[in-house]
Amino acid sequence: MNMKKFVLASTLGFAVLTGTNFPGVEISKASAASMNLDTIEGRVVEVVEGAIYIESKEYNGSIDNVVQIILENPKNIFQVGDQVKATGTLWRNMSIFMRAHSVEKMNDNNSLTSGIHYDQQGTPKYVVGTITKQYKFSYDTNNVQDFVVVTYPNKEGNALTVHVAVSSKTKYIVGDTVRVNNILEWFRTDHFETDEINIEKVNEMKTTNGQEDRWIWS
Secondary structure: OHHHHHHHHHHHHHHHOOOOEEEEEEEEEEOOOOOOOOEEEEEEEEEEEEEEEOOOOOOOOOHEEEEEEOOOOOOOOOOOOOOOEEEEEEOOOOOOOEEEEEEEEEEEOOOOOEEEEOOOOOOEEEEEEEEEEEEEEEEEOOOEEEEEEEEEEOOOOOOEEEEEEEEEOOOOOOOOOOEEEOHHHHHOOOOOOEEEHHEEHHHHHHOOOOOOOOOOOO
16 A cells, blocks of 8 residues: 555544544535434444444445444444444445444344344354244155244345244144244255254243343344
């Protein structure tokens, strides 16, 4: 990097952090309208000192929809995989970023809200969804297997399904909200399928484990 580029980059960086406009170096608000605050919701994909980066399908489509959120409180309590809602002022430099007045965690890694859930490293862990269908599948004349279909949204809001083999003694019905664990074991083909050991009803989990009774949706 030559000296002119270095000086320009340094000036831009300082302006981003301080909100200062220098002659010829202008940082404009993303919503040029007024002082109204904006809200962004998304999953945390990176944590650094004083800031987090979240996925948001509404912004920065050219750079993987990742938005930097500059925190007002330097103490960072967020982790990769957290679903958060940030409220603040959007700015545009070479990409859109936000100076947040507040950031709240919408769910934690044990949340029971519909969708794909991640561990602290950002690895898919389990899904929460609704049973939308029951059916029987005949492998042969003497072997009939009961299945339920669990429908859940991905991060874009599109519906995905996993077929779960269950025994005839279990009482799963259409409309039940369930959690399907060990996603990496069955999230491999176009036809996602797993067995009964990986499924559990959400209402039963709420009764036996109060720590998981946290309900939100983004």
